[in-house]
Amino acid sequence: MDGDQPEGAAELEHDKFSTTVTFLCGQFVKKSEALYDLISAAVPAIEHLDSGARAMEVLDEKLKFVPPDTVLRFKKFYIEYADRFPDRKFSVKQLMEAVWEEFRSDPHGAHIFVALHEMFATPARKPILLELLVVSIVSAYEALLAELVEQFFKVSPEALEKVSRDREKEFSLRDLKSLGTIEDAVDLAISRRVEELMFGSFAEWRKFFIDRMNLSFEDYAVNWEALREVFQRRHILVHNGGEVSKRYLSNVDSSLTAGLTVGQRVSTDEDYVRAAIEQVATFGVLLANAVILKFRKGDADRVASFVAEFSYGNLQRGRNSAVVKCSSFIDGLPIAMGSKMIARVNSWIARSSMNDPRVNGEVAAWDVSALDPKFLLARHCLLGNIDESMTLVRSLHSQGALTVQNILEWPLLEPLRGSASYREFAQSLDLPSEWLEPENGLYLNPKTRVLHRQSCMRRSSSCVPFTETDDVRYSACQLCRPHRDRPQLAGTSTDNEP
Structure with missing residues (x-):
């Protein structure tokens, strides 16, 4: 500038x-x-358009003015010719020559030959x-x-x-x-x-x-x-x-x-x-966010949130290579260790799906004693400890630290979903209330008075739905910026959440 x-x-x-x-x-x-x-x-x-069945439908349409008995004779000839070859794979040129020899004296032979030529000349779509x-x-x-x-x-x-x-x-x-x-x-x-x-x-x-x-x-x-x-x-x-x-x-x-x-x-x-x-x-995503950080180093949290959301979407869809790369990118940002740990767990999940033999040793050596209990759950899940994992799932859910949506959707819990204990527990859960709420809903942390979007990574289970008619002062989360794309809300500030 x-x-x-x-x-x-x-x-x-x-x-x-x-x-x-x-x-x-x-x-x-x-x-x-x-x-x-x-x-x-x-x-x-x-694939249906390219199929043999569809090709014959198109051929029938082209031969609609040819007498039915002639069409039937041609189809019988075609099937018998194709059956001579393994997997019905044959040279189109040889087929065309055989059809011409068989029907050249027929009054409608030229129509059959032209229609067949047009069918094979159409490139696969x-x-x-x-x-x-x-x-x-x-x-x-x-x-x-x-x-x-x-x-x-x-x-x-x-x-x-x-x-x-x-x-x-x-x-x-x-x-x-x-x-x-x-x-x-x-x-x-x-x-x-x-x-x-x-x-x-x-x-x-x-x-x-x-x-x-x-x-x-x-x-x-x-x-x-x-x-x-x-x-x-x-x-x-x-x-x-x-x-x-x-x-x-x-x-x-x-x-x-x-x-x-x-x-x-x-x-x-x-x-x-x-x-x-x-x-x-x-x-494209990582390069664009790297460009942001060149001019806005203080936006590391926002960049991490965007890349984490992109990474999580890929994790849900089994695009594991993208997850590993995004997690590495997040790990290099100057952000809170908790956010880095989440990215690292997602990377381990992705690498496990890719059958990386190093994951088990890395997770086993991971010290989670001073971390949030969710990371202990992650460790047990990644190591395949089903009973310990289910005990933690029930405990965290009863404390409000694990939502029904988390339980039903988290890729982390995939190793548990084949177990009888998970199926029994899942059947006892009620439909998540957040699934019935609009995605652009706002949530207020009653303790810190910080307002979040529903999708915000910082929104805790203690947050409650918020409407703009509520007569309460609050500050807007700096990560998700709930006021960014809506009119300025009364009584807002942009303080960081403690």
Whole structure:
């Protein structure tokens, strides 16, 4: 910022920057989740379109003007021909030649031949969808990256002055005539810088973040080489028809290109697409939050809360690699040890699901004697101590420290859910009242008078539902900021909770 700018104004600008980037990051996460939803919802429908049964339905439609007896004779011929081959896999060319020989003298033979040719000429739709999803997640990241760079120049306009000699003359005479104010000139310069960078390569984006913000892409990738491959694959899908190029082979780690040659088409299946979305989404979230901390170091708690929520959503959906990476990121933040411990437990859960043999030893050596009883529960669950875990679950629930929603939803308790004691206990629970309340509900801690959102990590079981008509003074939680997206509430302050 300009050295003459008042300190308060700079703080306000940085706060606006942090809030904007957090919002953009949230939108990016929603887009990535939408792509996961497309896999689950659209792939079964696409597979039906690609199925042999659907193909025969389409063929029947094309042959509706052919006499029924001729159609029946053709179908019988087709089935008998296909049955000659193992798994009914045969050469389309040979089939077409056989059909032509069989029906060339039939008055409707040409109709049958053309309809069959059109059926086989239609490309499979599933690979098209999966490739589009890879392109979409990279495009979503590119949009986020462009926004990050724009926000960087807005919060650090002095960076615009760091240009090479050939760019010292930034604007033409025509530009100067059209620009009304200095602010207009700055906006135009920022727009040009962003556009210029986004036309560059992934390597050039990486260099920009290293040079301008001292942030290394590698530090925020789940698997750096796998992430690079996703971006290189997107390039050949868009620009080379999905065929391997020399550039692809030179830019991708050899362990990921074994057996591939120039001109060969890459195979993109569901597992690859899910892994690609997980790689790119996690990378985008962690990079964006690292950018926030570059300009707003005091936002470590808010950053940790956002990343923890993203990580927990991935844990619930079995995306374990993302959880491990996010937990490592949180562990490096200057935040309370309790928040770090929660991230560490989630990492152990994820690594256990990945059959990491080191987890058991790490958990066994974990001293929880001075920690909250919930961490003792976590230790017992991770070590597979079912009886001890269930004893603690009942005790914590009776004390109000463990809600019904926690019991029914926590991935931590998954090892218990197959036991008879858990099933018996779960059947005795009433429907959680919080499930019947709106998600944007507010909760007040009656002891500290701090107001929280329902989703806030700091909201304890002692908090009670709050309405804005309640005549009571309170302070707003600095982590979830319940007043952030609603009109200023009467009697609020923004003190931290003790």
